[in-house]
Amino acid sequence: MSEIAKTPKPPYYSVIFTSIRVEGEENSYNEMAQRMAELSAQQKGFLGMEHARSEGLGITICYWETLEAIADWRENVEHKIAQIKGYETFYKTFATRICRVERDNVFERE
């Protein structure tokens, strides 16, 4: 996941998920995160994902074609179970922000 997502011409949508984890539960967390990354990538309207974590702060950004695709993914049963696990076990605090990407610009060194 350590690449810049290749997204189409705007407008499209992003979900910014920023989190601080509870300590421990490393293996079960990583397993869940990996599974959710795979599963989200199979959803209709998925455009890409970017993720980084340092100094305790995790940022995951998912890009989507439409708000409907975001709503469908939110309601996915396996994802729902992961969300509950997130509330109950994994996260000390998190924020979810749903955005409309209005403009973008990509630079690549020759």
Place this chain on the structure above:
Amino acid sequence: MSEIAKTPKPPYYSVIFTSIRVEGEENSYNEMAQRMAELSAQQKGFLGMEHARSEGLGITICYWETLEAIADWRENVEHKIAQIKGYETFYKTFATRICRVERDNVFERE
């Protein structure tokens, strides 16, 4: 910067800056990044910043009240110089995405 930004009720704006660095130049990069974090936080309309970097991928998200505040910050002279340094020296590739935050949700463990 390793905290979740405390933003007001939407709508507001986010600039998602995703980057992969050229190797080396660690000190001068960190100095510039630190200075830009301080300087952006002084701008009118600045709401907050979140940053993480791992496996080579850096994600910095700045939140702003308006598109005008984003445009003003882009035109800031010291920031312009940093942008040129970014193109010339620091980044292998990067993407900038300007978004309107439509909805958000924050969870905090009791």
